[in-house]
Amino acid sequence: METANASMLTEFVLVGLSDHPKLQKVLFVLVLCTYLMVLLGNGILISVVIYDVHLHTPMYFFLCNLSFLDIFYTSSSVPLILGSFLKGRKRVSFPECMVQMFFSFAMGATECVLLGIMALDRFLAICYPLRYPAIMSRGTYVPMAAGCWIAGFVDSLVQTSLAVQLPFCTNNIIHHFECEILAILKLACADISINVISMAGSNLLFLAVPLLVIAVSYIFIVGTILRIPSTEGKQKAFSTCSAHLTVVIIFYGTIFFMYGKPKSKGTAGSGHQSLTEALISFFYGMMTPMVNPLIYSLRNKDVKAAVQNMLGRKMSDKHK
Secondary structure (H helix, E strand, O other): OOOOOOOOOOEEEEEEOOOOOHHHHHHHHHHHHHHHHHHHHHHHHHHHHHHHHHHHHHHHHHHHHHHHHHHHHHHHHHHHEEEHHHHHOEEEEHHHHHHHHHHHHHHHHHHHHHHHHHHHHHHHHHHOOOOOOHHHHHHHHHHHHHHHHHHHHHHHHEEEEHHOOOOOOOOEEOOOOOOOOOHOOOOOOOOOOOHHHHHHHHHHHHHHHHHHHHHEEEEHHHHHHHOOOOOHHHHHHHHHHHHHHHHHHHHHHHHHEEEEEEEHHHHHHHOOOOOHHHHHHHHOOOOOOOOHHHHHHOHHHHHHHHHHHHHHHHHHHHOO
16 A cells, blocks of 8 residues: 555545455446436426426526436546446546545535525515515526536535545545445544534535435425315426425435445444445435436426427437
8 A cells, every 4th residue: 555655645546346246347347338328308498497498487597407417427437437347446546536526516405505595486486476586586596506516616616625634544444335425534544523513514515504405495395286266276386396396306415325324333343335225325326317307307388398309400400
């Protein structure tokens, strides 16, 4: 194991599922196929939103940002994941590991804030429909989306900067598919109390606050929908936010299951990632970005109509 000095490693080793070589081959194919579907599904959704002027609204603008996030998030980690499956134990340089961790953390933090903003957008659209166009003008929703990205990158810069300054003395084995920040902090041979406090503050601002905004928004949304006299009106109002609510449940549900459940003594003591935890981590990192465009397209008549119009026009242009 090489070291730059007495306390700084030059590389980490991603173990992943090296204890399950047969499963690694299956997961390699699964991750590669899933990644291609992430690129295809989110790419189509972005193209449709840009192509169809009827979708140039705040809701679809935020949805377009969500698709960009999903593409960037998976692209920041998939090369390392595939490499760890191919080689069993993937060696990653210290700078490469920190860069990958920075972008993955930034995308995750940005998505948390963006989901909260999307809930706020649905709250304004359903609870204040007459004032909604004036409130959510282009001069409002574009800076809101930009603020989500800026906040996510600033938070990631703070967490990564604190992690980079830690000394890593002897152990460079990461029991994960990628350079995940909690797995890296466990390897530090120094007091990480500042990192823990900083991560707690980050969780409060980027997990708890957006979740609170989402919860309060949907309390008012449900109250408003229940006051709509017609059944058709209730269904139409709920259909505009059901896809977002589904994405929120999947996103936050997986996060809380990953980080909120108590670890077994054997797993916690050894530092090894159990097979169940590995598969959940895979689901969070790959499956969520893949199903997001499916959820929004399958449950949205406007998106399906826009896709059909776009494909129909391309087919007609080919025959000319």
